Each structure stands twice: as C-alpha cells, then as structure tokens.
Amino acid sequence: MSHGRAEKEPRPAILPGLLACLVLAACQPTVKVEAPKEPITINLNIKLDAEVRVKLEEQADEDIAANPDIF
16 A cells, blocks of 8 residues: 555546537537418318309209200
C-alpha cells in the first residue's frame, strides 16, 4: 500500500460520449405542426351532379315514352 501517492484509475471516456450525444441531438429533424392559413373547403358538387343526372334520366325516359319512334 502506498499512502502518499494516489494511483490514477482509468476513467471512462465520458466527454467524447456526451459530445457524440449532443452532436446527434443537434442533427435530429424538427417537425412543426401549424394551422393552415386558408380554411379547408369541401366540394359538395357530387350530390348536385347525381341529382341532375337522375332528373335528366327521368326526362329522357318521359321523352322516349312520349315519342317511341325517335330511335
């Protein structure tokens, strides 16, 4: 045993490990969620289009029934 001299124990490489963690954390991409600047609009022309087609088909059926010799 030596009382006057302290033996140096090998220390783990903490500083390079911390530096590597900081570098990796700095390289992570950032995702930001923002509200849209314009309001969201939903186009409801599908119902109108279907209604127009049904009316046209009904009118066509009536016209064909009224004039069977058209075709």
